[in-house]
Amino acid sequence: MKSLKFIVTGVLFGIIMAKSEAISWYRIQEMFRFQSFHMFGIIGTAVLLGALAVYLLKKFKIRDYHGNPIVFQDKDKSFPRYLIGGLIFGLGWALTGACPGPMFVNIGYGYWAMIIVVLGSLVGTYIYGLIKDRLPH
């Protein structure tokens, strides 16, 4: 049962990503060409409501499911890793039309070619682990 809630949340996430068409290569192109509000609306709504939820969770010191305090971890403060890493990510995102979540949802949807993209992303992750100490962070 402990595992089931994560699987169910994942199923929900997969349905949301597919039904919102956020897993669509076409929609990502449309976003980067600023030719529709669709993707901006999705991300904007998620962030706006997400920020409100995080604010309320903190303000009322809501505890999690296990009764533990909810801890929000601050990201490390630096510039290069976010800008350079982000830029590299963006190149791949616009090329494949898929960020890590949608890659997997697309495989479930029946787009088998996304397996190639996932393999590439694993290789990319491995290369990062291999050379991370030599990169500016």
Added chain:
Amino acid sequence: MLELIKQPWPWYTSGAMIGFTMVLLIYFGKSFGVSSNLRTLCTIAGAGAKVKFFDFDWKTQKWNLLFLVGSVFGGLLASTILKSDQPLKLSEATVQDLRSLGITFDGELNPSDIFGPDFALSVKGFIILLTGGLLVGFGARYAGGCTSGHAISGLSNLQLPSLLAVIGFFAGGLLMTYLLLPLIFKI
């Protein structure tokens, strides 16, 4: 009810549901970030023996892998019992722009010109998809997160580093869209 879920969802429903997913994971004592799973998968494949970055107890991330498995199943449900019978409503301007790249809009989620077996299994297509994935995987780990971890979780928690990452995502996306895609798809 099923009819209502089957049609393509408007942006506000989709956005609200993504926010809800994040809150649900926070409530379960976890956080919303998909790309960490790629590191976990490398660890399971044995990368920890050679590279320190992958030397951690992957079982602490089992919940996230289960989430990932669930999302594959969610995609399957969306393409079967929840499939919409309407074609995707892509902006006409995008349809025209893509046509000039030689990519036909077919009303589906992804173009068969890229994800169909003829292109994906050609040498050129395979290299393009593999390289694209490589950039996503490398960039996500370098930036310390992807769209879910930075754009949704990070921005919701008002993290400046996440804003920088999102600016990077867009800079890279624009560079690819306007400068590189024409070169890649026209050779």
